[in-house]
Amino acid sequence: MNKLIKFFKSFLLLELLKGMSVTGKYFFARHITVEYPEEKTPQSFRFRGQHAQRRYPNGEERCIGCKLCEAVCPAMAIKIEVAERADGSRRTTQYDIDLTKCIFCGFCEESCPVDAIVETRVFEYHGEKRGDLYFTKEMLLAVGDKHEEQIAKDRAADAKYR
Amino acid sequence: MINIEIDGKHIETENGSTVIEAAHKAGIAIPHFCYHKKLSIAANCRMCLVQVEKAPKPLPACATPVTEGMKVFTHSDQAVKAQKGVMEFLLINHPLDCPICDQGGECMLQDISVGYGAGHSRYQEEKRMVLSKDIGPLVSAEEMSRCINCTRCVRFGQEIGGKMELGQAFRTEHAEIVSFLSSTVDSELSGNMIDLCPVGALTSKPFRYKARSWELSRRRSISAHDSLGSNLAVHTKNNQVLRVLPIENEAINECWLSDKDRFAYEGLNTSDRLTKPMIKQDGKWQEVEWQVALEYAANGLRHIANGAGAEQVGGLATGGSTLEEMYLLQKLMRGMGSDNVDFRLRQSDFSADGKQQGTPWLGLSVADISRADRLLIVGSFLRKDHPVLAARIRQAVKKGLNVSLIHSADDDQLMHIAHKTIVAPDALVNTLSQVAQAVDAKQSDGIAGSLLSGERVAVLLGNFAQQHPQASQLQTLAQQIAVSTKGKFGFIGDAANSVGGYIAQATPGAKGMNAASMMASPRKAYVLLNVEAELDCANPQQAMAALQSADTVIVLSAYKNKALDYADVLLPIAPFTETSGTFISTEGRVQSFKGVVKPLGEARPAWKVLRVLGNLLKLDGFDFDTSESVRDEALEGVDVSAKLSNAITGVEVKAEVSAAGMQRVSDVPIYATDAVVRRSVPLQATADAAIPKVWMHSEELNNIGVKSGMNVKVNQGSGSVKLACCADDKLPKGVVRIAAGHPATSALGAMFGTITVERA
Numbered sequence: 001m002n003k004l005i006k007f008f009k010s011f012l013l014l015e016l017l018k019g020m021s022v023t024g025k026y027f028f029a030r031h032i033t034v035e036y037p038e039e040k041t042p043q044s045f046r047f048r049g050q051h052a053q054r055r056y057p058n059g060e061e062r063c064i065g066c067k068l069c070e071a072v073c074p075a076m077a078i079k080i081e082v083a084e085r086a087d088g089s090r091r092t093t094q095y096d097i098d099l100t101k102c103i104f105c106g107f108c109e110e111s112c113p114v115d116a117i118v119e120t121r122v123f124e125y126h127g128e129k130r131g132d133l134y135f136t137k138e139m140l141l142a143v144g145d146k147h148e149e150q151i152a153k154d155r156a157a158d159a160k161y162r
Numbered sequence: 163m164i165n166i167e168i169d170g171k172h173i174e175t176e177n178g179s180t181v182i183e184a185a186h187k188a189g190i191a192i193p194h195f196c197y198h199k200k201l202s203i204a205a206n207c208r209m210c211l212v213q214v215e216k217a218p219k220p221l222p223a224c225a226t227p228v229t230e231g232m233k234v235f236t237h238s239d240q241a242v243k244a245q246k247g248v249m250e251f252l253l254i255n256h257p258l259d260c261p262i263c264d265q266g267g268e269c270m271l272q273d274i275s276v277g278y279g280a281g282h283s284r285y286q287e288e289k290r291m292v293l294s295k296d297i298g299p300l301v302s303a304e305e306m307s308r309c310i311n312c313t314r315c316v317r318f319g320q321e322i323g324g325k326m327e328l329g330q331a332f333r334t335e336h337a338e339i340v341s342f343l344s345s346t347v348d349s350e351l352s353g354n355m356i357d358l359c360p361v362g363a364l365t366s367k368p369f370r371y372k373a374r375s376w377e378l379s380r381r382r383s384i385s386a387h388d389s390l391g392s393n394l395a396v397h398t399k400n401n402q403v404l405r406v407l408p409i410e411n412e413a414i415n416e417c418w419l420s421d422k423d424r425f426a427y428e429g430l431n432t433s434d435r436l437t438k439p440m441i442k443q444d445g446k447w448q449e450v451e452w453q454v455a456l457e458y459a460a461n462g463l464r465h466i467a468n469g470a471g472a473e474q475v476g477g478l479a480t481g482g483s484t485l486e487e488m489y490l491l492q493k494l495m496r497g498m499g500s501d502n503v504d505f506r507l508r509q510s511d512f513s514a515d516g517k518q519q520g521t522p523w524l525g526l527s528v529a530d531i532s533r534a535d536r537l538l539i540v541g542s543f544l545r546k547d548h549p550v551l552a553a554r555i556r557q558a559v560k561k562g563l564n565v566s567l568i569h570s571a572d573d574d575q576l577m578h579i580a581h582k583t584i585v586a587p588d589a590l591v592n593t594l595s596q597v598a599q600a601v602d603a604k605q606s607d608g609i610a611g612s613l614l615s616g617e618r619v620a621v622l623l624g625n626f627a628q629q630h631p632q633a634s635q636l637q638t639l640a641q642q643i644a645v646s647t648k649g650k651f652g653f654i655g656d657a658a659n660s661v662g663g664y665i666a667q668a669t670p671g672a673k674g675m676n677a678a679s680m681m682a683s684p685r686k687a688y689v690l691l692n693v694e695a696e697l698d699c700a701n702p703q704q705a706m707a708a709l710q711s712a713d714t715v716i717v718l719s720a721y722k723n724k725a726l727d728y729a730d731v732l733l734p735i736a737p738f739t740e741t742s743g744t745f746i747s748t749e750g751r752v753q754s755f756k757g758v759v760k761p762l763g764e765a766r767p768a769w770k771v772l773r774v775l776g777n778l779l780k781l782d783g784f785d786f787d788t789s790e791s792v793r794d795e796a797l798e799g800v801d802v803s804a805k806l807s808n809a810i811t812g813v814e815v816k817a818e819v820s821a822a823g824m825q826r827v828s829d830v831p832i833y834a835t836d837a838v839v840r841r842s843v844p845l846q847a848t849a850d851a852a853i854p855k856v857w858m859h860s861e862e863l864n865n866i867g868v869k870s871g872m873n874v875k876v877n878q879g880s881g882s883v884k885l886a887c888c889a890d891d892k893l894p895k896g897v898v899r900i901a902a903g904h905p906a907t908s909a910l911g912a913m914f915g916t917i918t919v920e921r922a
Contacts, residue, residue, distance in 0.1 A: 066261030067374050084371050088304075090262040113261045 037124075045154040048106045049123040051097050052144035053137065054116055054151060061141060062116035065092040069108035069117050077101035078108060095137035115155060120147045166232040181223040181234055182210055192236050193245060193274045195252075195360045196312035197224035200417060201321060207252070207312050209274065211244040212236045220244040242278075249278040255290045255335075256361070257307050265362030267375035271310065292338045297328070298346035299847035300421055301355055302367040303339075309363035311337050315355040322418065323349040324545075324556050324576025339363070348849045350549040350832055353424040357407065357417075368428050368844045369405045373397075378404060381758040384745050385423040386482050386738040387839055389655030390414060390528065390550055391747030392423050396739060396758040403427040403739050403759060413529045414747070420549035421848075422832060422839055427739070429841030434722045436734040437763025447726060452764065456771070459731045460778035462714035463498065466687040472499030476680040479505045479668060479691035480698055481657025482836045483768070484743025486789045488659065488668035489796035490772035491691050497781035501674025502685065505663035507693065508625075508656065508700045508830070508902075510914060512676040513813065514634035520807025521664035522637075524748045525644075525652020526620055532558045536616025538566045538609060538643065540594060540636060542624020545575050546832040546850070548654055552577070564616065566609040568593055569626065570827045571857075571899055572892035581609045586825050586894045587914055591632045592817040594639040601646045619649025625656040626829070629700065631914050638813040652808050655748035657836075658738075662746035665805060666796050684708035690717045691768060692735070694837055696724050697903045701912040703879045718768050721837055734765035737838055741767035742789040750806045754793060824862070824896055826878065826910075826917040830903040853885070854901035856919060860889035862896070866921055873922040876900060879911030884922050 009015060034041050054062045065082035081094040097108075108117045120143065127133040135143075144151065163174050168185050175184040180203070185192050196207040205225035212223045215233035220241055223234070235241055253275060260266045292306040313330055316339065320326045327347045331340045341347055347355070355364050378397035383406075385392040392415035395407045406427050408419035439455030440447050450458075466474055477495040479488050488505055495503040506512075514522075531537070531554055545552045556577040559565055566581040570590065585593050600610030613619050621640045623633075630636060637653075644651035655661055663669065670676050675683070681704045688709060699705035709715055709728040717729040720737045735741075740761040744754040761767065769789050776784030786792045833839050833851040845851060856874050868874055870889040875882055876898070883906065893899055902913045910917070 064262050065371070066266070067377070068261065071374070071376055082371050090371050 045157040047121045048104045048119040053140040054144045062114045068111040072107045072111045075101045099133040168234040181226045201317045208248045213238045213241040254285045263362035264365040270360035299844045302365045314358040353421045384753045384755045386658045389748035426839045429838040432841045440732040459716045474686040475500040476502040476685040477689045481660045485662040486769040486792040488666035492668045501671045504677035505668045510700045511633040517812045519809040523806040526650040534618045534620045536619040538621045541627030543829045598642045613647045619647040621651040634813045635815045658745045681705045681708045687714040696908040702908045703911045735768040736761040823916040827899045828902040828913040834903040856887040857890040857899035875922040878917040881909035
């Protein structure tokens with residue numbers, strides 16, 4: 001008897017139609033797959049991507065070398081050396097982040113008293129050889145310069161929650 | 163004793179103590195800024211307000227004496243409300259620059275504001291600004307806006323330093339800490355103001371922006387720059403010494419540290435550090451491997467010892483070398499068959515050798531100086547030679563110690579000196595013997611009267627007395643006075659290991675030659691340990707001549723110094739921060755320490771170098787694995803205190819007839835005492851490290867027809883120097899005071915003796 005039912009189901013293509021109905025349902029449903037890289041998911045203004053060093057509008061670097069980020073970093077990815085600049089201000093002579101060590105926890109950003117080290121929305125970066133992801137001060141400042149507009153917008157959006 | 167209750171805890175405390183003292187004794191923390199246990203009570207920060215039962219208002223714990231049955235609440239609502247109120251006021255004008263402040267992380271204001279500060283400031287107006295000040299090369303007053311006007315620095319200057327160099331000017335919001343007429347702070351203890359400052363207003367200038375406090379490793383060490391044996395906390399990062407702080411030790415340095423100990427570290431890693439062994443071949447220096455250099459040195463020594471005889475080899479060390487180094491040096495010398503070894507390079511009278519019953523030392527413990535009631539100091543530039551000890555004596559003077567001074571120069575000791583006699587060096591013995599006679603005759607006035615009226619008398623011989631050509635006679639007379647007054651007598655050692663040198667047996671035996679005779683009758687080979695001969699020796703002219711004429715000079719030094727001119731082998735050794743070792747302080751305290759950083763370059767601890775030299779020379783008993791085993795052998799398992807004795811017999815006291823002409827009086831300037839200090843840039847920028855002047859009585863200046871400030875030519879022995887002269891009417895007549903141990907005067911001869919000054 002069971003064999004008979006099975007035969008008619010196959011013969012009348014019922015299984016095929018059932019499958020096609022699922023296909024048809026999703027054909028008209030709202031798409032949730034994001035076609036990366038042509039498409040991108042929306043990002044929070046708190047997105048923690050690649051690090052950047054910011055400057056003030058007059059071009060002066062923000063970082064004052066307080067080393068709080070270095071102290072708070074759980075992955076010990078930050079290395080800072082500080083010296084007095086000719087004008088007497090406290091400035092870093094070295095500010096390196098090893099992004100291969102970094103765990104993107106955002107503590108550095110949170111500890112910074114002058115919003116100098118920030119994590120940008122940039123997550124599409126890569127290195128081709130060992131050491132490519134070791135970011136020096138110049139590289140971090142360059143990232144900051146490139147994305148300053150977005151960074152400033154994100155800090156402003158987050159300001160009321162801080 | 164009085165019974166009080168703090169926070170429900172029953173406490174028994176001394177009558178006359180304050181609430182904060184009682185609380186600290188019981189381990190109860192009361193927040194405070196201006197209170198410091200070593201300073202007088204100002205009660206101006208108001209942070210220590212506490213509630214006292216039956217008192218209508220909160221009272222400052224630091225200025226409230228305890229009374230029987232008092233009930234104190236440090237954390238009641240009233241107390242905490244008062245403390246929070248004070249904190250808010252203190253923070254009103256304090257800048258929010260903790261991230262760039264060198265005090266950040268070790269700041270009292272920061273710590274206490276975590277507990278008592280509000281999260282937000284209600285203050286909207288502009289904060290007050292205080293202009294920065296330049297108060298010298300050691301203490302930075304760049305950020306005086308941070309000052310909370312606790313006046314600890316002011317009180318330190320007045321009470322501990324002995325001279326008020328900082329003061330508070332103006333009132334209320336305009337109050338600020340200033341130096342007088344924008345002068346610099348020149349105290350030899352000024353660095354302690356940095357420790358005392360509870361905020362970041364006074365910070366260390368050489369340490370400025372070098373590191374944050376949490377990055378540093380703290381390691382214990384012992385001061386290598388004076389004989390007190392101050393306990394140090396050396397702060398290091400990346401194998402570099404970044405700063406030095408005191409470790410509190412009530413029996414030695416209390417909580418203070420001299421600037422010399424604090425800032426000498428800047429001289430450790432200078433560009434002239436010797437980092438590779440070097441040998442001189444065909445008149446040219448070349449860097450070689452250790453093996454080559456050591457064999458070259460061993461061959462040189464063996465050649466002289468086998469050829470000319472072992473007595474042609476001499477070993478010299480400075481008193482700042484460790485016990486282990488000096489022990490191995492003398493073992494090396496004696497192993498080769500030479501008895502010529504010494505560490506008392508600036509001493510000129512060695513007639514006490516063999517007549518002393520033990521190792522000369524302070525004669526009493528450092529803490530006992532605070533308890534003495536009569537003190538006679540003979541021949542000492544006390545304040546500059548022993549800054550922290552002088553501070554201790556200064557405190558004792560306030561509590562009733564009566565200090566007398568017999569010396570050849572009258573520097574301001576910044577303490578009350580009851581009696582003083584300033585005479586030319588050749589009259590020193592005569593003066594002291596008159597005092598001894600007066601003591602025996604029970605004279606009731608003057609120095610003798612002062613000493614006789616005391617119960618706990620001490621007679622201390624300073625560096626000048628030890629370097630004096632009649633040092634043994636001074637020692638005999640001091641002994642005589644001490645016996646007559648039932649007091650103690652002793653030497654304030656001139657170097658970190660001046661007791662240790664004797665314990666290490668780094669002194670010649672009966673057949674051997676001492677430091678002076680090794681220079682007077684030159685040897686063919688020398689081994690120099692830490693020595694910069696032109697600066698460290700009593701007679702630099704003679705020393706340089708002897709070294710230049712020697713066939714082989716092996717120099718163990720941390721620096722490339724003048725030795726490049728006369729040495730044949732330079733072996734890089736580690737200064738005290740890079741080697742383990744032991745210093746025996748002037749009170750006989752044995753203090754061992756470990757290296758705090760790795761030796762720079764290929765430098766190695768000197769005890770290891772000497773051990774290998776011993777091995778290469780195939781001498782017995784050079785199989786040491788650790789510096790501790792060297793120390794244990796040097797100490798022979800006997801308590802050091804059993805070997806200490808200043809007793810001397812068999813020295814005849816005879817007043818010497820003074821030779822015609824001017825006599826030289828020389829001090830070793832405070833920042834010229836040893837190789838590390840001499841290279842510390844911030845210390846060399848201080849007023850104390852200025853180019854030495856020729857100091858004379860103004861009448862003597864008139865006699866040669868010059869005025870104060872003009873250049874004069876000073877001749878002594880075969881050398882002469884041109885220096886500016888200056889009048890000092892407190893000097894005795896017939897005396898010329900010129901510093902020794904300084905490159906500007908190293909062309910001159912002995913530290914004592916006749917000297918001529920003429921118009922340049």
